[in-house]
Amino acid sequence: MLRTTDLTKLYRTPAGVVPALTGVNATFERGKLTAIVGPSGSGKSTLLNLLAGFDLPTSGVVYLGDTSLGAMTERERSKLRLTRFGFVFQSFNLIAVLNAWQNVAFPMGLAGIAAPERRARALALLDRFGLRQRADHVPTRLSGGERQRVSLARALANDPDVVFADEPTGNLDSRSGQVVLGALREVAGEGRTVIVVTHDVGVAESADAVLELLDGHVTLARAAVPAARSEA
Template sequence: MVAPSQRTAPCVLHAEQLSRVYPSGEGTITALAPFTHVFAPGLTAVVGPSGSGKSTLLNLLAGFDTPTTGRVVVGETDLHALPEVRRADFRLAHYGFVFQNHNLVPILTALENVEFPLTLAGVPKRERRERARALLEGVGLSGRASHLPAQLSGGEAQRVAIARALARNPDVLLADEPTGNLDTRTGERVLELLIGPAREGRTVVLITHDREVATRADHTLQVRDGAVTVGG
């Protein structure tokens, strides 16, 4: 696997005239109005009230949802032009995800959860075990490797989720309200773990409603009523 220090040119994430419109009984609902933006390497905070379109944007950037118009380009790859199976493979190779509710596999230990994307990628057991142990050590949880998610605190589970997201050295890291359910001190520690990859030249997109969290970002997007603007 390629270590962050060995990376050359960053893999640019680019939204081109991206939009999402849903049909409704009274016509249509614009969840996300068309917008174009290059997500520069570093940490981009996407802020806005609940229901503003932040999660819609994240789902489109990840390829979980299909845009009404436009496309998402990662490096030179048009994400939505890929067949579903190839798009899933592309996500596995190039994306990492951190969700507000962790989404850890409940029957796997912390170590096994971090290993999971490496297992899917066919990485040999010894190599993936060494990588997972190093990542858990990096987030300060080497002593919790054998614990199941139910035996972890919320902050610990979120740190395991970040270690898992970093397992394949992703070009793009997407985080949906990763500090939303955490106390201030724990949230700060989780935020620092996300700032680290951004400083290494990865593209980290962080959805948040917390203005204080947003002030730590390199770049900011404001989403309100489906409209995306730079800054805010």
Template sequence: MSGVDLSSVRLRAEQLSREYPSGEGRVLALAPFTHTFPPGLTAVVGPSGSGKSTLLNLLAGFDRPTTGQVWVGGTDLTALNEAQRADVRLAHFGFVFQNHNLVSILSAQENVEFPLTLAGVPRREREARARELLAQVGLEKRARHLPSQLSGGEAQRVAIARALAGNPAVLLADEPTGNLDTRTGERVLTLLQGAAGAGRTVVLITHDRDIAARADHHLSVLDGAVTAG
């Protein structure tokens, strides 16, 4: 998991746009947008319904664009089929969602191990990696607890550990502090800043301008239009 130049895998949107049918017309959810996401923490800020989640879903390959491409390193994500996109996500992406999305029947450690299991990592190696990451997020003593036995902040920290398990170059976080109190949200933001400081490209979707102000880079989304700053 170590020795990888994380900053060498660049994430780029090239004339990326998304339209949806609506009645007899079409709704422009994301206007054509070109941007190379630099290593570090990029905050994407805007009100609800502005197009932030549309952008994130396109960057992750969860949705297909109307026009344009998403490049991950030298790979055009938009040219791949679903199975191929899933392989790219497993190799290069980590995800943190507003609702932590942990598997309810798995312990904290098993949740962190899960992407490594999918990647075929041997059991002892993935167990050691999970223990290491849980220690980094301060939850080594909660490793055997189920998500239902964790607080919201603890579950979100497990989710961050899981997102980092495969040492991804790109981390996409969708409102990860949205359901947390201020103190717990600060701790989660600090973990994301640490992930960015290691050379990753971290894209943080947020409606909170105070959170966004802590980022290294900034994008604003309003009515589907993306602007820098």
């Protein structure tokens, strides 16, 4: 569904050229949760930014299906992000003055969906994540786990093909993290491409596939088979 060919990103800084990614070839399949792992500075966020079209590579291509993101105009990429991509962030990034359903409805408004339909769809998404009773709460009246589930509902607002999550469990206790991970796995199970940058060993272990980066290179790309089972 989403793939890269020879993706390279060089950052030019006063101190010289930083090769953040060099020659990354990777495939992110539909219906699967792929974890991107690697130490700090290995290029994980750089890769996520390129996959989502927030930034353009120095060379190489990101393909969504047969479409090259780099061949589109900035306007087309914005529209693509709004309608085909969804995003979940470590710090939730909910809008403080909007309640839960209004946060979920926000990207629907940008995509031109009529107001009455926005509310109904937002409530259905919150219901799905067990948050129907929290629909009128502003983010400060929600727990961390609830906020992240609102973020996930918002990521699904426009029925995306790809969901990107950057450290989605990084600010959560382990139980809330488990719930969010379970929800992300369900989202993949619906046939979406789910891509999760994570330091969380639990997330990586339960991923369908893992891409490990080190110094901007792929050091491991595999379908995740638990070690115990592969040795059996």
